[in-house]
Amino acid sequence: MKKKTVGFVTRSEEISVDIFSLWIETELAKDAKPGQFVGIFTNDRSALLPRPISICEVNKDKSALRLVYRIAGKGTREFSHLQAGRRVSLLGVLGNGFPCEEAEDKCAVLMGGGIGVPPILELAKVLSGNGGVNKPIAKEVICVIGYRDAQTFLLEELQQYAKVLVATEDGSIGTKGNVIDALNENKLNPDIIYACGPMPMLRGIKNWAEPRQIPAFISLEERMACGVGACLGCVCTTSKKDSHSHVNNARICTDGPVFDSREVII
């Protein structure tokens, strides 16, 4: 059940240049899955729409969500000033999330690029059975993570749950190049891929995975308004008729944000 609700900030910190981590105590945590997102509202009455931000971690015991975001405009700049104890209005939980069950007993490669890295953390946690604490879902979890340069974030946390390979554009850490270069250099043979990142990266993964018959679940992004599937603002082109309008335009906020790469034309 989606709702708009008030959450309480328990921790907020800058974890890399312009990248912030925000823990919020909220009832939305109990239903949250990796790959889903929430809308956060600003207190600025001139900036009205909810900001869609992916869920980086879920702590069901503390009923808390962690959001990691980059300052991209006035809304996220306002969030960066949030301190513990402050209230925030949230809309959630939104979107379908990554299909974790598809990774059962498989070698899953999780690919994240830039500000697409955060949802990969919760996914790695779930697929690895919280780093082996519980029974893992996947046989093996490998993360392939891309950054621009040595200013990484969430890297050590990912290493708690999976083997992590890094690509940087400037070659300062790991493979010089992008996540596909790292995939090739390390001769990985995934049974299934999950990915979140910029569109060129997702396009590259789609083009890499499909000829090899490897299922790839990619998380898409688009400017959103309602976040709940009513306004039809955030659509992506689909290869088959979409379920809502039957015009090959699926709603990223509700039919996605995660799609089987074969379903979408990007």
Add this chain to the structure above:
Amino acid sequence: MANTKINIAGVEFKNPVVTASGTFGSGMEYSEFVDLNRLGGVVTKGVANIPWPGNPTPRVAEVYGGMLNAIGLQNPGIDVFIERDLEFLKRFDTNVIVNVCGKSVSDYLEVVERLNDTDIDMMEINISCPNVKEGAIAFGQKADSVFDITNQIRSIAKKPVIMKLSPNVTDITEMARAAEAAGADAISLINTITGMKIDINKRSFVLANKTGGMSGPAIKPIAVRMVYQCAQAVKIPIIGMGGIANGEDAIEFLMAGATAVAAGAMNFVNPYLTQELVDGIEAFLDKNKIEDIKDIIGCVK
């Protein structure tokens, strides 16, 4: 408790709160947040004779105090709409008002004919969407074309007809008068105001469509003014909308002369808005000891 019932063209509404077309789908998505039974009516997103894919993305952009949209009337077409959306809405005790769009007069007439055989309560004719290349607003910016399309629809429609007017005109009262003269049962206003946003870093338009319709609280004063002007110009009922964010805003539209009010873009900000408008209007009437909502409709002259 005050009486909040109103009547438009012989259709009784339990209260004056409806939804603005395009902001509420066919009610399905927001039924997770609000009890549709509590609303005076649900006005659906525009439906055409065949499915429309809509515009390329980005389709939406935030602007100061509101937003721009250029969805381009993506819709599944009348067949799916009747089978799925109307079947869903039938389950609720609320008036169903179907918004009709088209590229040509014959498109509109085809949809109207299909709707004639359903048990919907009213139809709203979209002659004011600014985001499609053909049809819609092209019919709504000249008084003689407003008259002509209203007349043609009215001559075949078996349900009350609401003409939805555009604010993107020199004098909206001319369009209101033309609609009334051609037999419209009611008018609704305002649709969005054409706007533009430029990304100065990319030196390009934010919306793929370049322009989009602006909605949200920033346009409310314009909408209130236009509702007032139309209320002075015509006798048919008006459904007022534009940036309504709370009960007080709704009261303002009623006092300006609207018989009903619609919640639009602010549904995206507050998914409980429609229900809160019903509560807010009731609270205002009770607090001010007003027995009948009709006593405030158009009370400001």
